[in-house]
Amino acid sequence: MSTLEHPAVARVVAALRAAGMDAAADGVRVLDDEVRTAALAAAALGVPVGAIANSLVFAAAHGGERRPLLALTSGAHRADTALLAGLVGADSVGRADPAFVREHTGQAIGGVAPVGHPAALTTVVDTHLRRYPVVWAAAGHAKSVFPTTYDDLVTLTGGVAADVSGQEDDPSS
Numbered sequence: 001m002s003t004l005e006h007p008a009v010a011r012v013v014a015a016l017r018a019a020g021m022d023a024a025a026d027g028v029r030v031l032d033d034e035v036r037t038a039a040l041a042a043a044a045l046g047v048p049v050g051a052i053a054n055s056l057v058f059a060a061a062h063g064g065e066r067r068p069l070l071a072l073t074s075g076a077h078r079a080d081t082a083l084l085a086g087l088v089g090a091d092s093v094g095r096a097d098p099a100f101v102r103e104h105t106g107q108a109i110g111g112v113a114p115v116g117h118p119a120a121l122t123t124v125v126d127t128h129l130r131r132y133p134v135v136w137a138a139a140g141h142a143k144s145v146f147p148t149t150y151d152d153l154v155t156l157t158g159g160v161a162a163d164v165s166g167q168e169d170d171p172s173s
Contacts, residue, residue: 008107008140012116016146019115019156027147034142036110038075041136041145050076051132053125053153055112057101060090060122068104069093070121072114072137072153074128077165087124087162111142114157123159125150130161 009028016025035041038052045052052075060069069088071079081093101109105117114123114137129135130150137153139146154161 006141006144008111008113008116009144010140011106012113012140012144012146015115016156021148021152021156024146024148024152028139029145031143031145034110035145036142041138042075045136045145047134047136048076048132050074050128051135053114053129053135053137053148055114055138057096057105057109057112057121058084058093059096059100060085060088061092061094062090066100068096068100068121070105070112070114070123070157070159071126071164072123072129072157072159073126073164077126077128079126079164080166083162083164083166084124087160087164088122107138107140108142111138111140111144113138113140113146114153116140120158123157124164125154125157125159125161126164127161128163128165129153 013025042049054073056071058069059066085093
């Protein structure tokens with residue numbers, strides 16, 4: 001089976017098409033190697049690391065319940081979990097283990113896309129991504145990515161736009 005035929009990639013392409021984002025769906029690229037980090041993806045694509053939209057799944061604690069939180073962060077920044085907790089009204093936000101990520105996204109860490117999940121996820125989109133005319137996001141597999149824009153990411157995910165790092169932009173990223 002080719003990477004484009006992988007079930008998670010097919011779900012991402014279907015979600016993009018359902019959202020009317022055919023250009024993004026048609027733009028899904030399969031890379032030669034797995035790109036499980038923003039630095040690897042940026043190097044493979046020849047783009048600044050900041051133009052990579054990292055899909056980070058966290059476990060947000062609301063009382064005694066853990067809910068998935070998807071943070072789409074610029075590859076040039078780290079997400080501040082205290083900021084994220086405040087943005088979504090959670091008691092705390094912590095790292096999700098691989099089983100939690102797969103349960104809520106249907107995708108493995110390193111290839112988690114902004115869409116194509118079993119159910120919609122609460123999503124925060126890093127405002128640092130808006131400085132790039134093209135943003136690259138994972139497409140459901142560690143070897144697949146698709147091009148989009150910051151505005152389309154916000155629209156596609158129904159996400160909240162916010163600074164998720166508390167860091168200044170680095171012009172070189």
